[in-house]
Amino acid sequence: MTVLCTEARFSLADPAALLRALCEHLVEHHATVSEREGATLIVLDGSKAVLRLAKQELLARVEAPNLAGLQAMKLAIASHVVELAPAGSAPAIGWQGDGSGPSLLPDFRVLTVTDTETLTPHMRRIRFYGEDLARFDTLEALHVRLFIPPAGLAEPAWPVLSEDGLITQPPAEQRPAVRKYTIREIDVAAGTLAIDFVLHGDTGPGSTFAERARAGDRIGMAGPGGRGLRDAERYLFLADETGLPAIARMLANLPSAARGLAVIEVANAQEEQVLQAPAGVTVRWLHRHQAESDAAPQLLAAFEALDWEQDGPSLYVWAAMEHEAFRQLRSATRQRLRPDLDQHLIVSYWRNGLSEEQHALEKKAAARAG
Ligand SMILES: Cc1cc2nc3c(=O)[nH]c(=O)nc-3n(C[C@H](O)[C@H](O)[C@H](O)COP(=O)(O)OP(=O)(O)OC[C@H]3O[C@@H](n4cnc5c(N)ncnc54)[C@H](O)[C@@H]3O)c2cc1C
Known part of the structure; x- marks a missing residue:
């Protein structure tokens, strides 16, 4: 299997303390942590990070079967290093290897409106086309975060994963509003999904987008999340x-x-x-x-x-x-x-x-x- 790989060194006053805190934190996010040949191995969603202590440094090597897994692990490590470093001492971060350069977030997709349907006076179904939707086709997690660009923007701007592995948001005036909605139908092979929007007549970005949506409009989507269907009698x-x-x-x-x-x-x-x-x-x-x-x-x-x-x-x-x-x-x-x-x-x-x-x-x- 092809493995993608990238490495970074973090300069820290107390790398051992940070590594301990990082492991405790990632375990809460369902990572498994073990010790192997003097290194700490973290496995999360099929990707792994090998972390080694050096003098006033923490060395990280991330390996993943695909780019999305690589970026997700980079984000998990880099964002927690920044969050857990003592105030004012977050290290500068540079990754060397695969997946360098800014990219969309690993679970982010751009959706394009294909058509709309009025279901009832206050419910509008919007159908979208998107690439690579397989991760969203699950009944265990039904909702997504939609990124709705400000109206009138010629070209939508999305949050990106920067070279340091951290998320960079677009400037405030271009930043999309984020709203939670539910995938009502999805067809991964066709690359299509449908979302039913309540038209509540208020000025919220979600309802306003749904009122005005036309074929060709673009929004972003990340996820999925939440809890859905369970087996029961x-x-x-x-x-x-x-x-x-x-x-x-x-x-x-x-x-x-x-x-x-x-x-x-x-x-x-x-x-x-x-x-x-x-x-x-x-x-x-x-x-x-x-x-x-x-x-x-x-x-x-x-x-x-x-x-x-x-x-x-x-x-x-x-x-x-x-x-x-x-x-x-x-x-x-x-x-x-x-x-x-x-x-x-x-x-x-x-x-x-x-x-x-x-x-x-x-x-x-x-x-x-x-
Ligand atoms: C996990 C999850 C899944 C969801 N799935 C869906 C879905 O599939 N379809 C859907 O339509 N909604 C769904 N919602 C609800 C939706 O996210 C909220 O209604 C959201 O506030 C709509 O955003 P907005 O930009 O239109 O309004 P906002 O900017 O959030 O709010 C503006 C004003 O509108 C009011 N408002 C917001 N929603 C309603 C409403 N429904 N009726 C009357 N007034 C309202 C607010 O109280 C506020 O005064 C979901 C919410 C969650 C948490």
Whole structure:
């Protein structure tokens, strides 16, 4: 097998301390770390890094079966060396070998709009063409980060992996907005995928892009991420329109014997879609309350009204919705379901009144506060 290889030397006051911290950190990212012939071997997603200590230096050799693996390992090593070096003492980094010179990020693809389809008054499907999409064709990780360039830019600018192995962003005025969306359909052989965008009428870059998209427009995509479908005997899906694309994709891919319930809240009957699902899975549509603004979120009420068998290891719960509904549902599920994080995914997909950037900052602050 052809192996690509690159090397770097990092000047550090205490290379041993940094190596220890680096290993601890990468283990949290599911790397395996071992000692071999006086060197430290780190293996991550099929790529390996051999790290040796020298006087006030850390020597790194990265080997990978392909360029994407090589760049991913370079990024993992270089970014953590910079992050873990004592404040003000991050070393200058230069890599010698394969894959030198700036490149797109290893998991980044440029997508070109091929066509659009109005599914409902507030849901637009956009189909894209992209190269080398195999890594995105998985039901275990359904969402991607879309990089949406500012409107009116003649040539989109993307983040790149620089010669030092670190990410360089385009200048602020050209920098794409990053938004999370779900792959609704994908055909790797044809190089095509579809994403369903909620048109929420606000000025967010995601919704605005979807309103205006035309064949030939380009955006970037990285990922995939998140948690998707799990094997189970029974399923419970709960979502508003933003989680509908993920539920639709999961339902279409369930085994024919699967049993369960999908409860989907949309604005009104015009926003319902025809979904492909096994006969044993019921799809129930809820129409959003408009009159009673202080009524409990409908998804929460539907969850509380469920008359079902005892929760057990055979049940998988997947729920995604607006933040306030998510908060109330999560608290209700804590009372009714076993605390089995692996079998329950309950997440906030957007927050009323906050942009994605503001929402992400709030989530980080809440996680820090415990
Ligand atoms: C993992 C994941 C997967 C997702 N998949 C999808 C998907 O497949 N399709 C999809 O449409 N969305 C999806 N979302 C939700 C989407 O990322 C958010 O709605 C996002 O905020 C949209 O970005 P924007 O640029 O349009 O608006 P932002 O700039 O983020 O927000 C601008 C304003 O619009 C409001 N707003 C944002 N979203 C909505 C909405 N849906 N309805 C009403 N007001 C809104 C905000 O509260 C804010 O006031 C997903 C989110 C996550 C976390």
